[in-house]
Amino acid sequence: xxxxxxxxxxxxxxxxxxxLSANGHxxxxxxxxxxxxxxxxxxxxxxxxxxxxATRLAVWHDRGGDSIxxxxxxxxxxxxxxxxxxxxxxxxxxxxxxxxxxxxxxIDRKHAVYTQMNNVVGTLNLMYAVGxxxxxxxxxxxGTMGEYGTPNIDIEEGWLDITHKGRSDRVLFPKRxxxxxxxxxxxxxxxxxxxxxxxxxxxxxLNQGVVYGQETEQTAADPRLVTRFDYDAVFGTVLNRxxxxxxxxxxxxxYGGGSQTRAIIDIRDTxxxxxxxxxxxxxxxxxxxxxxxxxxxxxTEMAKTVTNSFPGASSIVHLExxxxxxxxxxxxxxxxALEDLGLSPxxxxxxxxxxxxxxxxxxxxxxxxxALTPGVNWRASANAASHVAQGSEYVGG
Amino acid sequence: xxxxxxxxxxxxxxxxxxxLSANGHxxxxxxxxxxxxxxxxxxxxxxxxxxxxATRLAVWHDRGGDSIxxxxxxxxxxxxxxxxxxxxxxxxxxxxxxxxxxxxxxIDRKHAVYTQMNNVVGTLNLMYAVGxxxxxxxxxxxGTMGEYGTPNIDIEEGWLDITHKGRSDRVLFPKRxxxxxxxxxxxxxxxxxxxxxxxxxxxxxLNQGVVYGQETEQTAADPRLVTRFDYDAVFGTVLNRxxxxxxxxxxxxxYGGGSQTRAIIDIRDTxxxxxxxxxxxxxxxxxxxxxxxxxxxxxTEMAKTVTNSFPGASSIVHLExxxxxxxxxxxxxxxxALEDLGLSPxxxxxxxxxxxxxxxxxxxxxxxxxALTPGVNWRASANAASHVAQGSEYVGG
Numbered sequence: 001x002x003x004x005x006x007x008x009x010x011x012x013x014x015x016x017x018x019x020l021s022a023n024g025h026x027x028x029x030x031x032x033x034x035x036x037x038x039x040x041x042x043x044x045x046x047x048x049x050x051x052x053x054a055t056r057l058a059v060w061h062d063r064g065g066d067s068i069x070x071x072x073x074x075x076x077x078x079x080x081x082x083x084x085x086x087x088x089x090x091x092x093x094x095x096x097x098x099x100x101x102x103x104x105x106x107i108d109r110k111h112a113v114y115t116q117m118n119n120v121v122g123t124l125n126l127m128y129a130v131g132x133x134x135x136x137x138x139x140x141x142x143g144t145m146g147e148y149g150t151p152n153i154d155i156e157e158g159w160l161d162i163t164h165k166g167r168s169d170r171v172l173f174p175k176r177x178x179x180x181x182x183x184x185x186x187x188x189x190x191x192x193x194x195x196x197x198x199x200x201x202x203x204x205x206l207n208q209g210v211v212y213g214q215e216t217e218q219t220a221a222d223p224r225l226v227t228r229f230d231y232d233a234v235f236g237t238v239l240n241r242x243x244x245x246x247x248x249x250x251x252x253x254x255y256g257g258g259s260q261t262r263a264i265i266d267i268r269d270t271x272x273x274x275x276x277x278x279x280x281x282x283x284x285x286x287x288x289x290x291x292x293x294x295x296x297x298x299x300t301e302m303a304k305t306v307t308n309s310f311p312g313a314s315s316i317v318h319l320e321x322x323x324x325x326x327x328x329x330x331x332x333x334x335x336x337a338l339e340d341l342g343l344s345p346x347x348x349x350x351x352x353x354x355x356x357x358x359x360x361x362x363x364x365x366x367x368x369x370x371a372l373t374p375g376v377n378w379r380a381s382a383n384a385a386s387h388v389a390q391g392s393e394y395v396g397g
Numbered sequence: 398x399x400x401x402x403x404x405x406x407x408x409x410x411x412x413x414x415x416x417l418s419a420n421g422h423x424x425x426x427x428x429x430x431x432x433x434x435x436x437x438x439x440x441x442x443x444x445x446x447x448x449x450x451a452t453r454l455a456v457w458h459d460r461g462g463d464s465i466x467x468x469x470x471x472x473x474x475x476x477x478x479x480x481x482x483x484x485x486x487x488x489x490x491x492x493x494x495x496x497x498x499x500x501x502x503x504i505d506r507k508h509a510v511y512t513q514m515n516n517v518v519g520t521l522n523l524m525y526a527v528g529x530x531x532x533x534x535x536x537x538x539x540g541t542m543g544e545y546g547t548p549n550i551d552i553e554e555g556w557l558d559i560t561h562k563g564r565s566d567r568v569l570f571p572k573r574x575x576x577x578x579x580x581x582x583x584x585x586x587x588x589x590x591x592x593x594x595x596x597x598x599x600x601x602x603l604n605q606g607v608v609y610g611q612e613t614e615q616t617a618a619d620p621r622l623v624t625r626f627d628y629d630a631v632f633g634t635v636l637n638r639x640x641x642x643x644x645x646x647x648x649x650x651x652y653g654g655g656s657q658t659r660a661i662i663d664i665r666d667t668x669x670x671x672x673x674x675x676x677x678x679x680x681x682x683x684x685x686x687x688x689x690x691x692x693x694x695x696x697t698e699m700a701k702t703v704t705n706s707f708p709g710a711s712s713i714v715h716l717e718x719x720x721x722x723x724x725x726x727x728x729x730x731x732x733x734a735l736e737d738l739g740l741s742p743x744x745x746x747x748x749x750x751x752x753x754x755x756x757x758x759x760x761x762x763x764x765x766x767x768a769l770t771p772g773v774n775w776r777a778s779a780n781a782a783s784h785v786a787q788g789s790e791y792v793g794g
Contacts, residue, residue, distance in 0.1 A: 109522065112525070113521055113522070116518075116521065120514075120584070121510055121513075124506070124510055124513065124577075125510070132778045153560075153561040153566050156561075162557075163550075164550040165550065167727065169549035171571035171573070174557070174569050174570075174571050175569075178591075183584075183587055186584075190583055190584070191513075191577070193573075194575075194580060198775050198776060199776070324594060330564065379595060381525055381529045
């Protein structure tokens with residue numbers, strides 16, 4: 001199968017591209033390198049040094065992998081996107097190419113507008129390109145569990161059967177997202193569902209939990225193939241940050257009471273879920289939604305799991321929550337569709353954390369401690385640029 | 398009360414501005430005149446000649462109305478929007494300033510992207526401006542009944558109480574919009590509801606039915622105060638088009654089987670609904686939704702009402718439906734909130750239609766018959782520009 005990975009230079013895009021290639025698919029990657037530019041803007045960076053995309057691709061090929069094509073450009077540039085799809089002729093397009101940090105979208109008006117425009121226009125352009133070039137191309141789109149918010153009912157996989165005043169319908173699951181970033185993904189989902197109805201597009205929307213871990217079989221094979229390890233408060237995910245705080249002997253900073261519960265997933269399961277979705281495409285006209293998560297855990301439980309696994313870890317402290325969210329809430333997530341396709345989940349374990357601790361320890365001198373402190377506050381509508389440079393929190397998926 | 402009307406030069410914005418002024422409010426209007434530019438693009442125009450905004454404002458004042466301030470600019474230009482709000486110091490902002498034609502948004506990729514960007518960014522900028530300048534300003538936002546689609550359950554006013562697997566929640570009513578335009582309004586609603594949660598904004602979302610009629614007490618007072626009368630297949634609304642076809646002796650063109658049912662409203666009720674919403678603001682943090690419609694009617698019923706009212710009207714013909722929509726569907730709309738605030742609806746009647754027939758007859762020589770024919774097809778992902786100039790259909794709200 002020919003698979004084009006949009007955002008193929010990113011934290012998850014790059015491991016996914018290699019994983020699909022290792023599993024016998026012909027892979028192309030598209031990226032505009034803006035994730036690397038955000039690091040310059042924020043004064044942040046990956047804990048683990050990463051190579052350029054050109055080097056990554058050369059090493060992958062030199063080590064015996066199938067050649068991976070690469071296209072440099074931006075989805076907002078429709079000419080580029082159409083030309084790329086015409087050139088690569090994919091069967092499937094995996095779409096990771098969105099601004100994906102909730103705190104980044106909440107910095108100020110410009111970052112909110114940028115996030116929604118970048119994500120919504122990129123996806124609209126993709127829909128039109130597929131609509132005009134080949135409507136059989138299967139679009140596998142990365143969404144997030146954060147789109148749902150914390151409803152008081154169980155979270156089904158994208159659709160909900162409801163009965164109201166004696167009549168029934170199947171509707172898109174009502175969402176209550178918690179940031180302008182999460183909202184952008186809700187907008188995408190509505191646009192894509194419409195594309196399935198009017199043009200018969202084939203779409204799989206993967207509502208992914210918060211990803212933890214940094215190694216897959218492919219990234220671990222050569223230090224030049226590693227992927228990013230973000231730990232800063234804007235782009236870092238919460239478990240990765242807790243692991244770093246433990247290794248450095250810093251207090252594990254839980255925002256708010258800590259009973260807020262997240263859907264989470266191991267990076268090795270992420271790449272497998274994408275493969276499973278690609279290999280069993282949605283039907284023509286089908287808007288299919290999978291909850292791409294394997295377990296749920298409260299922030300406090302995550303912190304305790306980390307301190308229990310790392311001998312000598314410092315204590316857990318609670319900071320004022322920079323987000324506006326309900327802390328004590330029902331959170332029950334249905335996630336059977338990917339397991340029905342064959343996923344065997346890796347659940348959070350000491351083994352995984354131990355391998356992360358080793359990676360962190362090797363690179364401990366690269367940690368910027370200021371970047372661990374949250375600087376973006378949901379209640380403010382504008383944040384001074386200086387706050388951003390100090391870092392802020394990202395726990396969403 | 399100081400009320401700023403965004404889009405105050407448009408079909409509904411202008412009558413609303415005068416109506417609010419006549420009811421004792423201090424009114425300002427904001428417009429970038431893009432609605433007049435669409436006419437140049439499409440080769441269309443109002444059946445009834447309209448004056449420039451400058452002339453309208455001068456006539457309004459000369460005839461004894463309170464002076465209405467005017468600001469020329471675009472909501473996408475945040476500097477302009479912030480400066481305007483700081484200068485006018487409104488208590489309430491009525492937001493009509495969006496691209497509002499479903500067929501226009503479906504012309505091609507560029508028009509879809511333009512519609513979503515214009516509408517979503519304009520509203521995001523407005524939310525941030527209110528969030529940063531004065532969070533007590535009440536935002537009264539025009540939505541559309543078309544956001545809901547045609548669910549098989551009754552359409553409640555924006556929110557829905559649901560029970561699922563024994564647990565209950567109150568959620569945003571799940572929507573299934575029928576065009577990229579309608580989708581843009583769904584995106585706006587999600588963004589605004591989030592603004593209420595994080596910043597305590599006061600928002601009223603008016604999900605308006607398809608508006609018919611062209612006269613209010615204020616527009617009828619002087620020919621220089623009239624508002625637009627759109628009849629072309631892109632911007633014209635369905636009842637106005639049927640009335641023109643009747644007067645000209647043309648067949649009334651129903652798209653598809655005609656059992657598709659729309660929520661409708663008289664233009665005189667539109668301006669009163671906006672006044673009622675302004676005068677009873679939403680609470681701080683409240684995202685309040687009203688279904689701004691007074692009755693529902695199928696396309697065939699609308700056509701029959703017109704032919705029954707106009708002696709000598711031609712017959713009804715059915716054309717292939719350019720839209721993708723379900724034709725036979727449940728459609729039951731709750732619309733009690735505005736009536737509870739005091740609305741006394743004008744229902745569709747012979748009296749109203751007779752006054753419209755007179756206006757049309759006066760201007761019958763200005764009708765471009767080609768503009769009545771639909772040119773935008775939902776199933777195509779791109780339409781040649783030449784089709785657009787020939788016109789296309791707009792029946793949505």
